[in-house]
Amino acid sequence: MKSSNIGGQAVMEGIMMRHKEKYSIAVRRPDQEIELKVEDYKCVFGKAKFWRKPVIRGVVSFVDSLVMGTKCLMYSAEIAGDEEDEDYAAKTAHLTEEEKAVRKAKEGKQFQWLLYVTVAVSIVISIAAFMLLPYVLASLCRKAGTSEFVVTIVEAFVKLALFMGYMLLISRMKDIQRTFMYHGAEHKCINCVEHGLPLTVENVMKSSRQHKRCGTSFLFLVMLVSIILHFVFVLVPFYWVRLLGRLLMVPVVAGISFEIIQWAGRTDSKFADMMSKPGLAMQKLTTIEPTPDMVEVAIAAVEAVFDWKAYLKEEFGAETEDGGEEENGEP
Numbered sequence: 001m002k003s004s005n006i007g008g009q010a011v012m013e014g015i016m017m018r019h020k021e022k023y024s025i026a027v028r029r030p031d032q033e034i035e036l037k038v039e040d041y042k043c044v045f046g047k048a049k050f051w052r053k054p055v056i057r058g059v060v061s062f063v064d065s066l067v068m069g070t071k072c073l074m075y076s077a078e079i080a081g082d083e084e085d086e087d088y089a090a091k092t093a094h095l096t097e098e099e100k101a102v103r104k105a106k107e108g109k110q111f112q113w114l115l116y117v118t119v120a121v122s123i124v125i126s127i128a129a130f131m132l133l134p135y136v137l138a139s140l141c142r143k144a145g146t147s148e149f150v151v152t153i154v155e156a157f158v159k160l161a162l163f164m165g166y167m168l169l170i171s172r173m174k175d176i177q178r179t180f181m182y183h184g185a186e187h188k189c190i191n192c193v194e195h196g197l198p199l200t201v202e203n204v205m206k207s208s209r210q211h212k213r214c215g216t217s218f219l220f221l222v223m224l225v226s227i228i229l230h231f232v233f234v235l236v237p238f239y240w241v242r243l244l245g246r247l248l249m250v251p252v253v254a255g256i257s258f259e260i261i262q263w264a265g266r267t268d269s270k271f272a273d274m275m276s277k278p279g280l281a282m283q284k285l286t287t288i289e290p291t292p293d294m295v296e297v298a299i300a301a302v303e304a305v306f307d308w309k310a311y312l313k314e315e316f317g318a319e320t321e322d323g324g325e326e327e328n329g330e331p
Contacts, residue, residue, distance in 0.1 A: 003194065003213075003265055003266055004019075004190065004193055004194050004306065004308075004311055005019065005020070006018070006019040006190055006193075006302065006305070006306050007019075007190075007213060008186045008189075008190070008298075008301065008302075009065075009068075009069050009072065009183075009186070009215070010179045010180070010182035010183035010185075010186055011025065011027065011072050011073050011075075011076035011179070011182070012027070012073060012076040012077050012080045012179065013027050013028045013076060013079075013080040013178070013182070013297075014026050014027030014028060014035075014076050014079070014080070014182060014297050014301070015182055015185065015186050015297055015298045015301040016068075016069070016072040016076075016301065017186070017189075017298075017301040017302050017304070017305055017306070018041055018068075018305065019305045019306045020041075020305075021040060021041050022038060022039070022040060022041060022304075022305040023038070023039060023041045023068070023305060024036060024037065024038045024039075024300075024301045024302075024304035024305045025037045025072050025075055025076060025301065026297045026298070026300040026301035026304070027075075027076045027079040027080060027297070028080070028293070028294075028297050029079060029080070030080070032293075034296070034297055034300050035079045036300055036301070036304055037075070038304045038305065041068075043060065043064050044063065044064050044067050045060050045063075045064065054255075054259055055252070055255030055256060055258075055259060056255060057255070057258065058254050058255035058256070058257065058258025058259055059251045059254050059255050059258075061258055062254045062258065063119070063123075065215070066119045066122060066123065067115065067116070067119050070115055070118050070119055070122070071115055074115070127247065127250055129162065129166075130159060130162060130163055130223070131159075131226065131246055131247070131250060132243065132246060132247065133162070134155045134156075134158040134159040134162060135151075135155050135230075135242070135243060135246060136243075137155075137158050138151050138152070138154040138155035138158050139151055139239070141154050148233075148234045148235075148236075148242075149231075149234050152230055152231055152233075152234055155227075155230065156227040156230075159223055159226070159227065160223060160227075163219070163220070163223050164282075167216075167282065167285045167286065168285065171285045171286065177288060180286055180287055180288045181288045181289070181290045181291065181294055182290065182294055182297070182298070183209075183286060183287045183288075184209035184287035184288050184289055184290045185204070185290035185294045185295050185297065185298040186298055186301075187207075187208070187209045187210060187211045187214065187283075187287055188204045188205070188207040188208065188209050188290065188295065188298070189204050189207075189295070189298045189299060189301075189302050190211055190302075191207040191208045191209075191210075191211060192204045192207040193302075193306075193308045193311060193312065195207065196312060196315070196316040196318060198308075198309075198312070198318075199299055199302060199303070199308045200299075201292050201295050201296060201299070204295045204298070204299065205290075205292060205295060209283070209287040209288075209289065209290075210280045210283045210284075210287065211265075211283075212261070212264045212265045212272075212276045212279070212280070213261060213262070213264075213265040214279065214280075214283055214286075214287075216279060216282050216283050216285075216286045216287075217261060217276065217278075217279025217280065217282065217283065218257060218258070218261050218279070220278055220279045220282045221257040221260055221261055221279060222253055222254060222257045224278070225253050225256050225257045225260070226246075226249070226250075226253045229249055229252070229253060229256075230246060230249070232245075233245050233246070260275065261279075264276050
């Protein structure tokens with residue numbers, strides 16, 4: 001499989017796709033039409049070379065993905081709930097164009113603040129629930145006279161149990177299941193072109209819904225890397241130092257995990273395949289087989305930012321026609 005360097009995210013009733021300096025959001029409206037938006041991608045940290053250094057770029061990518069992902073989710077929620085647009089138009093009908101512009105600018109600033117606050121709260125809750133809480137709970141074992149080494153092992157099991165329990169819980173929610181179907185459509189589109197097949201609904205439907213570069217795999221890898229690195233604190237004698245150390249280790253864990261998953265996505269080696277298996281297994285919870293109309297939305301998002309025909313020609317020497325078939329076989 002040859003990487004296309006395209007990535008995405010499922011949103012409410014749609015898909016966000018990003019490739020290089022562009023990203024698109026395709027959302028199925030209540031009237032069944034596809035709303036498509038394309039914008040320039042701008043990293044929240046800027047373009048300084050420092051942010052692209054190994055490990056550091058992993059932290060940047062993680063935070064940037066949260067910001068962009070939250071922004072796209074909010075946008076998709078507005079499009080999917082189109083009735084709100086009519087209500088807004090009715091409320092602002094009495095305003096002049098100048099007043100509407102001032103109001104829109106004010107709401108834009110409020111949205112920006114809401115976006116950053118939402119991301120900050122999400123990071124704090126995630127760290128508290130999946131990094132600090134497992135250690136606090138595992139520390140109760142000290143009452144039985146266990147060593148710090150045993151506490152760290154118990155922490156690992158508690159951490160994995162909380163993470164997998166959370167995934168199982170949300171995978172049973174009806175609204176989340178539709179999002180997971182779009183998540184599956186996103187993966188299928190990327191797998192389709194990366195295996196040399198034209199991007200048609202038929203080819204996408206028979207492609208795999210699992211992908212090595214998935215965010216689910218990244219989060220699971222974060223769990224595993226944090227478990228390994230937290231053994232560094234076994235010999236530290238003070239409880240609060242160990243707890244603070246885990247907190248300060250979060251950016252390092254995210255950076256290392258990013259480097260591993262990017263490497264795994266670029267190679268087909270047996271070791272990379274072995275490293276990817278746990279994350280791919282977790283994707284069975286976070287991706288569901290999509291319907292053809294969901295695949296249509298995903299294809300629209302891909303084609304808005306990525307020339308898949310040029311990619312197939314360059315990487316596979318394939319000449320394609322609209323709706324044509326490719327001879328490289330199924331992924």
